[in-house]
Each structure stands twice: as structure tokens, then as C-alpha cells.
Amino acid sequence: MNAIKRIARIACAAAVAGIATWTVAQAQDAPPGNAGIGKRLFVANGCFTCHGRSGQGGAYNGPAPILAKTALPFDGFKAQIRNPVNDMPAFPAALLSDKDIADIYAFVQSLPGPRSAKDIAILNY
Amino acid sequence: MDKRRQPSASSRRNFLKGAGLVGAAAAVVPQVTANAAPVAPQPQLKAAVPGPLQTAAETLAPSSDPVNQTSSGGDFMADVLNSLGIEYMAINCASSYRGLHEAVLNHANNKPEIITCVHEDIAVHMAQGYAKIEGKPMAMACHGVVGLQHATMAMYNAWCDRVPVLVFGGNIMEADKRMPGTEWVHSGVDIGQIVREFTKWDDQPVSLTHFAESTVRAYKIATTPPMGPVFIALDAELQENPIPDPEALRIPKFAPVIPPQGDSAAIAEAAKMLVEAQNPIIICDRVARTPAGMANLVALAEALQCGVIDNGGRMNFPSRHPLNQSFRRALIGQADVILAMEMNDLWGALTHFSDRIVRRSSSGIKSGAKLITLGTRDLYLKSNYQDFGRWQDIDLDIAGDAEASLPALTEAVKRLTDDGHKAAFDARGKKLAATHLAMVERSKTDATIGWDSSPITTARMCAEVYAQIKDEDWSMVGTTIKLSWPQRLWDFNKPHQWNGVSGGSGIGYNLPASLGAALTNKKHGRFTLSFGGDGDFMFNPGALWTAAHHQIPILYIVQNNRAYHQEYMYLVAMAARHGRDVSKMDIGTTLKDPNIDYATVARGMGAHGEGPITDPKDLAPALSRAIAAVKSGQPAVVDVVTDPR
Numbered sequence: 001m002n003a004i005k006r007i008a009r010i011a012c013a014a015a016v017a018g019i020a021t022w023t024v025a026q027a028q029d030a031p032p033g034n035a036g037i038g039k040r041l042f043v044a045n046g047c048f049t050c051h052g053r054s055g056q057g058g059a060y061n062g063p064a065p066i067l068a069k070t071a072l073p074f075d076g077f078k079a080q081i082r083n084p085v086n087d088m089p090a091f092p093a094a095l096l097s098d099k100d101i102a103d104i105y106a107f108v109q110s111l112p113g114p115r116s117a118k119d120i121a122i123l124n125y
Numbered sequence: 126m127d128k129r130r131q132p133s134a135s136s137r138r139n140f141l142k143g144a145g146l147v148g149a150a151a152a153v154v155p156q157v158t159a160n161a162a163p164v165a166p167q168p169q170l171k172a173a174v175p176g177p178l179q180t181a182a183e184t185l186a187p188s189s190d191p192v193n194q195t196s197s198g199g200d201f202m203a204d205v206l207n208s209l210g211i212e213y214m215a216i217n218c219a220s221s222y223r224g225l226h227e228a229v230l231n232h233a234n235n236k237p238e239i240i241t242c243v244h245e246d247i248a249v250h251m252a253q254g255y256a257k258i259e260g261k262p263m264a265m266a267c268h269g270v271v272g273l274q275h276a277t278m279a280m281y282n283a284w285c286d287r288v289p290v291l292v293f294g295g296n297i298m299e300a301d302k303r304m305p306g307t308e309w310v311h312s313g314v315d316i317g318q319i320v321r322e323f324t325k326w327d328d329q330p331v332s333l334t335h336f337a338e339s340t341v342r343a344y345k346i347a348t349t350p351p352m353g354p355v356f357i358a359l360d361a362e363l364q365e366n367p368i369p370d371p372e373a374l375r376i377p378k379f380a381p382v383i384p385p386q387g388d389s390a391a392i393a394e395a396a397k398m399l400v401e402a403q404n405p406i407i408i409c410d411r412v413a414r415t416p417a418g419m420a421n422l423v424a425l426a427e428a429l430q431c432g433v434i435d436n437g438g439r440m441n442f443p444s445r446h447p448l449n450q451s452f453r454r455a456l457i458g459q460a461d462v463i464l465a466m467e468m469n470d471l472w473g474a475l476t477h478f479s480d481r482i483v484r485r486s487s488s489g490i491k492s493g494a495k496l497i498t499l500g501t502r503d504l505y506l507k508s509n510y511q512d513f514g515r516w517q518d519i520d521l522d523i524a525g526d527a528e529a530s531l532p533a534l535t536e537a538v539k540r541l542t543d544d545g546h547k548a549a550f551d552a553r554g555k556k557l558a559a560t561h562l563a564m565v566e567r568s569k570t571d572a573t574i575g576w577d578s579s580p581i582t583t584a585r586m587c588a589e590v591y592a593q594i595k596d597e598d599w600s601m602v603g604t605t606i607k608l609s610w611p612q613r614l615w616d617f618n619k620p621h622q623w624n625g626v627s628g629g630s631g632i633g634y635n636l637p638a639s640l641g642a643a644l645t646n647k648k649h650g651r652f653t654l655s656f657g658g659d660g661d662f663m664f665n666p667g668a669l670w671t672a673a674h675h676q677i678p679i680l681y682i683v684q685n686n687r688a689y690h691q692e693y694m695y696l697v698a699m700a701a702r703h704g705r706d707v708s709k710m711d712i713g714t715t716l717k718d719p720n721i722d723y724a725t726v727a728r729g730m731g732a733h734g735e736g737p738i739t740d741p742k743d744l745a746p747a748l749s750r751a752i753a754a755v756k757s758g759q760p761a762v763v764d765v766v767t768d769p770r
Contacts, residue, residue: 046697046707049690049769054575056582058770059607060694061480068574087480089701117569120576122592123614 030074030109031102038107041100045091055111061087069113077105191367198333199228199364201374205337207236208376209344211264211291213255213644215240215248217275219268221295221311224364226266237264240644240675243667245272247637249279249354250665252290254602254641257439257624260415262289262347263641269294269316269358277320278631283354284323285469285512286438286628287411287502289347290354291340292320296329297361317356322509329358333374336363341377349382350414350501350526384414386533387499387525395464395497395521396537400546402462402495404553405431406450408474411438411467411502412527416620419443421531422466428538430554432456437612438469440623445565445616447558452568452613458489466527467500469628472515482702497521499530512629568613580768581741583684584610587656589744590682591615593752594654600624602642603635603655605684606691607770611656621651633664636681640668640760643679652755654680659716659723660689666726672760673731680748680755681762683723685737686769688715693769727762736764 042048047067050060055068070077078101081091096104117123175183202225206214214237218226229239242248245267252263267276273294283290297303297312317327326346330336336357343355368374386392399405407426413419422442426433432450434457435442442449450456457463457475465471475496478486490496496519504524506513523530542550572584587610601611602624617623624642627634639655646653662683672679688711696710711717724734733754735747744765751761 044708046694046701046710049694049697052575052582052768052770053580054578054582054768056574056584056768057571058583058768059609060698063609064770066571066574087698089698091701092704094704095701095707111574113574114570115573115576117566117573120573120588122588123569123572125592125595 030105031098033099033102033104033106035103035106035110038100038103038105038110041096041104042107045096047104050088055108055113064088066114067108068111070108074102074105077101194367196368196371197224197228197232197365198336198368199224199226200232201333201368201371202336202340202359202364203228203233203236205340205376206264207233209341209379210261211237212259213238213240213252214264214266215242215251215641216266217242217245217248217268217272219266219272219295221268221270221297221308221361222266222293222359222364223295224361225293225295225359228364240671242637242671244665245275246279246633247640247665247668247671249276249283249290249292250634250637251641251644251668251671253279253283253286253288253628253634254624254638254643255645256288256290256641257286258600258602258621258642259645262291262344264291264293266293266295266359268311269296270311270313273316273320273356277323278629278633279637280320280354280356281323281510282627282629282631282634284325284629286625287351287353288628289344289352291343291347292324292354292356293359294356295361295364296358298329298331298358299360299362302362316358320354320356322507323354324356325353325505327356327358329360330363331360333363333368337374338377341379344379345382350384351505352414353505384526384529385501385524387523387530389533391521391523392525392530392534393537395499395523396534396541398462398495398497398521399429399431399464400538400541402431402460404456404460405429405462405464406434406456406460407431407464407466408434408436408457408468409441409466409527410436410469410474411625412441412531413439413620414526414528418528418531419620421528421535425531425535425538427554428535428542430550430557432557436469436474437623438467438625440617440620440625443616443618444612445618447561448554449561450557452564452609453560458491460491460494462495462497463490464497464499466498467502468498469502470514471498472517475517476515480698495520497523499523499525499527499534501526565613568610572610572614575768577741578768579739579741580686580766581738581744582768583608583770584614585741586682586684586744586765586767587611587614589741589748590654590656590680593745593748594652594680597652598650600642600646600651600653601655602646602653603639603657605635605656605658605661608656608684621646621649632661635661637665637668637671639679639681640672640677643672643677643760644675647677652680653678654682656682656684658690659683659685659687659721662723663716663721666730669727669730669732669760669762676758677760678755678758679760680751681727681760683736683762683764685721685723685764685766687717687720687766688769690714690769723762723764727760733759733761734764735762737766738764739766 050058050064051067052058057066058064248265252265255263296316328339330339347355426448433442433448435451475489476486477489498519575582600621635657643653693714700707724736727734735751738744738747751763754761
């Protein structure tokens with residue numbers, strides 16, 4: 001419970017800063033990656049356990065940020081994997097190479113991301 | 126089922142059975158003598174020669190010992206329980222309290238109503254869930270040795286959750302009155318010893334007067350904040366034997382303790398600090414112990430127009446109230462005055478902690494901020510189990526029941542609020558309302574991610590459930606680890622709409638505790654629902670039989686991620702920390718190969734079962750069928766195969 005605050009801060013920052021055009025620009029700055037391979041790595045390395053198979057976010061010791069169409073630039077994404085600022089486990093190169101991370105980044109950028117809640121009847125109340 | 130084993134040697138029934146076998150064997154043995162011509166053996170039925178016990182039983186004069194009785198201590202014990210208004214007694218039957226059990230059924234006409242449970246852990250957890258909704262304890266009875274050992278985990282949860290539960294355990298105190306065998310291994314000198322570290326009080330009465338006083342005292346102690354479970358040992362002889370002098374017995378008068386309010390000068394000081402603050406924040410955990418609690422907290426928050434962070438130990442604050450800032454915990458770090466009430470883990474709520482190789486912590490409070498606490502939790506602590514948490518520096522520490530103290534605090538705040546304050550408060554409240562509204566809209570948008578995915582997202586699961594129950598008088602009484610979607614998406618605005626969590630994080634709480642809450646919700650005509658993890662479900666699936674047997678309606682949604690998922694994540698973290706293979710971390714942490722079919726388990730217990738649901742499109746129809754079953758009085762389980770969190 002105690003770590004909720006730090007992780008929530010990161011989650012909120014990522015969510016609030018989710019500007020679509022900025023995201024596209026940052027995605028373009030990323031090294032090329034294979035989303036199909038990235039999906040396999042995302043599952044095999046347990047990323048889905050906290051962030052969800054659809055990148056919808058979840059919880060570890062505290063909230064785990066949404067990754068679908070993440071607003072984090074690739075460098076920040078990679079830095080968070082190599083040397084996280086919160087309780088997220090660090091994944092060294094022995095487990096995930098830079099190429100693997102690029103593939104995972106391509107995968108999370110390929111995810112649909114949020115829709116308008118207004119398009120879903122049961123969310124309109 | 127009488128678990129009191131019959132003695133093998135002296136039982137008349139066993140003796141006769143043995144005699145019969147001897148006779149049959151004798152009948153088929155050929156009879157041969159030295160001077161007799163051989164003859165074909167003739168089967169001949171022949172009675173065995175009676176042994177000394179049978180001979181004595183059939184020839185001696187009857188014992189002068191009494192064989193009938195017109196009163197029993199158990200009758201008086203049942204009267205004591207009923208004098209306290211105890212509605213239910215959840216039990217797993219046991220011979221060591223057979224005297225009380227029979228008395229409740231016959232002398233007291235099944236009052237308290239017996240709730241049959243297939244495990245003591247279920248019985249205590251039911252009582253825990255019941256007490257939080259109903260606002261008073263129910264009883265639980267078990268074997269004092271072997272049953273109490275089963276009950277310990279649930280009693281620890283109730284202790285950590287500060288919930289009153291009356292636990293009774295049978296014992297045979299006089300050694301010369303114990304039958305050979307099982308009654309010896311089911312007896313103890315001090316049977317309350319194993320639960321003493323996590324009960325408020327216990328006793329082993331040696332007379333009926335002693336029982337009456339101790340039970341009323343136990344009830345009073347259990348229901349006085351800080352509340353908690355209590356234990357009374359039930360001597361078998363005391364329960365079963367005739368009452369020697371009925372005229373000498375009386376049931377003590379029970380008067381509930383009025384929960385203490387905080388010191389008036391301290392309340393005035395707290396009000397002054399809050400009114401003068403630029404950014405006050407309220408954080409709470411177990412404030413609401415009656416339906417009045419939520420209204421009292423709303424009144425204070427509205428008087429100050431300050432944010433409230435609800436840790437959710439009870440139904441403290443409406444989820445859609447504009448001042449609800451429970452998902453903006455960063456506000457704690459911005460506050461200049463923090464009012465923390467009835468906190469379970471105060472230090473944890475105000476601290477950043479890193480679960481890394483080097484574990485570090487730092488204060489989450491900004492420098493110079495003042496901390497006020499109000500509550501009763503620390504008025505009764507024990508030393509072994511560390512549920513009291515780490516030391517937290519406090520500026521104004523007020524001992525008093527928060528719910529009882531809130532009206533005085535609110536009035537003090539209002540008295541100090543002038544027009545200047547009011548304008549500032551209104552402006553603050555409008556900002557908070559805007560951020561709350563944005564948070565709700567953001568949550569709805571976030572919920573759309575993976576909307577059509579399989580496994581089903583937990584957001585979709587919760588949205589589908591709410592769509593079908595939101596117009597009912599619903600009561601959500603259980604949840605899974607870190608499932609936040611109901612609080613993010615639903616409108617919780619009634620005191621019975623949330624029932625907190627386990628307290629001790631002991632797995633196995635959720636299903637039976639939800640059932641205990643449903644038991645009292647049934648009386649009030651409410652629609653009970655609960656989310657529960659698959660791991661938790663498998664600890665106590667037998668609770669569903671109790672639900673079916675006693676016709677307790679409840680919609681139980683199994684969030685089936687096929688894992689002890691928190692542990693799965695921890696193992697992934699451990700492997701990553703070492704740079705070692707992550708792919709094996711499902712070993713020992715997952716519930717697959719074979720997948721468990723919870724709907725079939727439910728049907729096997731006599732409940733309605735739906736699932737496993739893997740396609741989100743199938744969820745609404747399955748819920749609809751399950752809800753119809755619940756409305757017809759049945760328990761229903763919906764097995765939803767979900768993404769992990």
C-alpha cells in the first residue's frame with residue numbers, strides 16, 4: 001500500500017500527459033521494433049502481469065501504468081525497464097536486450113489504447 | 126455428525142457386534158471328536174456365550190445414576206446468548222459443545238439460529254462479514270482444541286480488522302470426566318492460549334454464574350472500540366449437567382459502552398488547525414462503524430470543503446462525492462494539515478516505501494505539515510503480531526472514537542469559519558470537485574482499454590456488473606486484491622454498499638465473509654454481491670454449501686486470473702532482480718493444468734453456477750441469469766476469466 005503514492009504519481013503523469021500527437025512523434029523517434037515479437041516478449045517476461053495484456057494498466061505494489069499507446073518516449077520507456085524509479089523490477093540486458101525493448105515498445109504502441117467512453121452504452125450513467 | 130469417538134472396548138453396541146461375529150464364526154467350524162464317526166458339518170446358528178459386561182447389563186439391578194434430567198446448563202447458556210440479542214451462531218458441530226447445541230435447538234427453539242458451516246474458518250469469517258454490516262456480533266462455536274485451531278486464521282483477520290466476534294469453544298476441564306481416546310486429545314488446560322495474542326479477552330468459566338458474567342463481559346469488551354474478537358471456553362460438564370440451583374442464577378444486565386468522544390479542548394484545537402490550514406486533507410480507514418458514520422464524515426468534509434482520501438476499511442465516504450479524492454493520494458504530500466482518523470496503517474499511508482534490494486522509506490508529508498490523529502485503535506495493542514505498524518510522529522493525537530467525535534469537531538469547525546474562510550473554502554471545494562469529475566471521466570476512458578479482449582479486463586467485468594445491479598438496493602461486500610474499478614466507476618452512497626476488507630490479509634476471508642454480510646442483507650431485502658479471487662475461493666469453497674443450505678442469496682463473481690497473482694508478480698520481480706529466467710515463475714503461483722471450473726464447483730454445492738466466461742460478449746447474459754437466480758433466493762457464482770488485474 002505504501003508505494004501507491006509514488007507509482008500513482010508516475011501513472012498520473014503518464015495519463016495526464018497523454019497527448020496523441022506528441023505520442024506519435026515520440027514513437028517515430030523509437031528504433032524500429034517488431035510488434036509481433038514484442039507481444040510474445042511482453043507475455044513471456046511477465047510484463048502483462050502488472051500492465052495487462054491489452055496494456056490497460058493494473059497494479060503491483062501500487063498502480064501499474066497504462067502502456068497502450070504510452071506517452072513515454074522510447075528512451076524513458078527503456079530507462080524505466082533498466083532502472084525503474086519505483087517498485088517495478090529492473091530487467092537487465094541479460095533478460096531483455098535493447099532490441100527486445102524496442103519490440104515491446106512497438107507492441108505497446110500498436111495497442112488500440114482508450115476509446116471514447118461515450119461510445120460504450122454501459123459506461124454512460 | 127458426532128466427532129466424539131465411542132470407546133472401542135466398553136461400548137455395548139460394539140460389544141454385541143463382536144459377539145455376533147464370534148457366533149457366526151463358531152457356526153461354520155467343523156465339530157470333530159476322537160471317538161465319533163465323521164459326520165458332515167451342519168451349519169447351526171448359535172448364540173455366543175455372553176461376556177461379563179453383557180451378563181452384568183442384563184442381570185444386575187439398574188444403576189441408581191439418573192438417566193433423565195429436566196434442566197441443563199446449556200439451557201441457561203442459550204438464555205444468556207439470547208439476552209444479548211445474538212441472532213445467529215455459525216458452527217461446525219462438535220461433541221464438546223453438544224450440550225449447548227441441543228439446548229439452542231430445543232430449549233431456545235433454534236435461537237440464536239444455527240448456521241451450519243463445513244469449516245471453522247468459514248464460521249468465524251461469516252461472523253466478521255456479518256458484524257460489519259449489521260453493527261453487532263454474532264456467535265461462533267467450535268471444538269475448543271481442534272476446531273479453534275481451524276478458526277485461528279479467521280480470528281486473526283477479525284482482530285486486525287477490529288471486528289467483534291464471539292467465539293465459543295467446547296472443552297472438558299475435569300480430567301476424570303473425559304472418555305478414553307478422543308476426548309483427551311480434544312481437551313486442554315488453557316485452550317484460549319492459542320488465540321490470546323489476537324483476541325481482546327478470553328475466559329474459561331467454571332460455573333454457570335461465571336459463564337453468564339463472562340459472556341456478557343466478553344460481549345461488552347468485543348463491542349467497545351477498538352472492537353475485536355473474544356473467546357469463551359465452554360466446559361462440557363457445565364453445559365450438559367442439570368442446573369444444581371436454578372434460583373441462584375441470573376443473567377447479568379448488559380449496557381453497551383458509549384464510545385468515547387475526543388477531549389473537547391483537543392477537538393477545539395484540531396478544528397482551529399483545520400480551519401486555518403491552506404490545504405487540509407482528511408484521510409480515513411475505519412471511521413464508519415454505524416450508518417451515521419458516513420454522514421458525519423461528509424458533514425465535516427463539506428464544512429471544510431477539503432479533500433477526503435478513503436482507505437476503504439469501512440464505507441466511510443461516498444465514492445462520487447465531489448470531495449472524494451481517494452485516487453489522488455499526492456494530495457497528502459501537498460497538505461499543510463492532515464487529519465487522519467481510525468487509521469489501520471498510519472505510517473504506511475503517509476510514507477513512500479521502496480520494495481527494492483535496499484528497502485528505503487521517506488516521509489510523504491511535506492516539511493512543516495501538521496498531523497492530527499483521531500481514533501481508538503492504539504488504545505488496545507498486543508506485542509507479538511506486528512499489526513500496529515511503524516511509529517509515526519504526530520502533532521495532535523486525540524484518543525476518541527472518530528464517528529462519535531465527528532459531530533463535535535464539525536460544529537467546532539463551523540463556529541470558527543467566518544466569511545473569509547468560507548469564501549476560501551468554497552473556492553477550494555470547487556477545484557476539488559472539478560478534479561474529482563475529471564477523475565471519474567478519466568476512469569471511464571481508461572476502462573475502455575482492452576474492452577473486447579479475452580481474457581476479460583477487470584474494468585469490463587466491473588462495468589458489466591454495475592450495469593445490471595445499479596438500480597437495485599445493492600451491497601458490495603467483498604473484493605479482490607487491488608481491484609479498484611468499482612470505487613472508480615460506481616456510485617457508492619449508502620452505508621451498506623461497502624464492507625471493507627479482511628484486515629489481516631489472510632486468504633480465505635472473502636467468500637465466507639461475503640456470505641455473512643449477505644445473511645444480514647437478506648433480512649434487510651438488499652441485493653448482495655461480491656467479487657472474489659480464485660485463490661481465495663479455493664480456501665473455503667464449502668461456504669457455498671452453507672449459502673445453498675440456508676438459502677442466502679448472493680451474487681459471487683470469481684475474478685479468475687488462474688493464479689495467486691500477487692505472488693506471481695513477486696516471483697517475476699525476484700527473477701528479474703537476479704537476471705534469471707522469468708518464464709518459470711508460474712510454478713507454484715498459478716492455478717491451471719487443469720483449470721478449475723468454479724461454476725461446476727458451485728453447482729456441486731447446490732448454488733447456481735455460470736461460466737467460465739472467457740468472451741466479454743457472454744458476460745452480460747450470464748450475469749442476467751445469475752441475478753435472476755439470486756433474486757429467487759439462491760446463491761449464484763459467475764466464473765469470469767480475467768486478465769490479471
